[in-house]
Amino acid sequence: MKKMILLTIMAITxxxxxxxxxxxxxxxxxMHKQRWRIKQGIKSGELVRFEVKILKxxxxxxxxxxxxxxxxxxxxxxxxxxxxKMQDHASRHIYRLKHNHIRRHWRDQYSYWNKNKPRIx
Numbered sequence: 001m002k003k004m005i006l007l008t009i010m011a012i013t014x015x016x017x018x019x020x021x022x023x024x025x026x027x028x029x030x031m032h033k034q035r036w037r038i039k040q041g042i043k044s045g046e047l048v049r050f051e052v053k054i055l056k057x058x059x060x061x062x063x064x065x066x067x068x069x070x071x072x073x074x075x076x077x078x079x080x081x082x083x084x085k086m087q088d089h090a091s092r093h094i095y096r097l098k099h100n101h102i103r104r105h106w107r108d109q110y111s112y113w114n115k116n117k118p119r120i121x
Contacts, residue, residue, distance in 0.1 A: 031059065
């Protein structure tokens with residue numbers, strides 16, 4: 001009987017640990033995808049320097065919030081929900097900044113002095 005109770009307790013504990021780790025993995029995956037989106041925006045010229053600075057600060061804040069939430073050894077639902085909301089906001093922010101009218105090479109493409117500009121007849 002004692003073995004059965006002990007095994008049940010161990011199984012429940014293991015289940016909590018696995019689900020907690022899996023949920024933290026979701027947050028890590030989203031952070032990685034957001035970093036990739038920012039890097040892709042830099043390469044394509046959709047993001048300019050000051051936009052990248054803002055987005056990196058936002059990612060740093062999320063990382064610090066995650067570290068603070070895990071510092072006490074527990075990662076509660078409330079903390080997880082808060083970090084996920086921060087990531088949702090960051091994701092929308094990345095989208096908005098990538099799809100605004102500011103581009104890195106706009107002067108080169110549309111400048112009056114650009115000699116390679118297409119002629120309009």
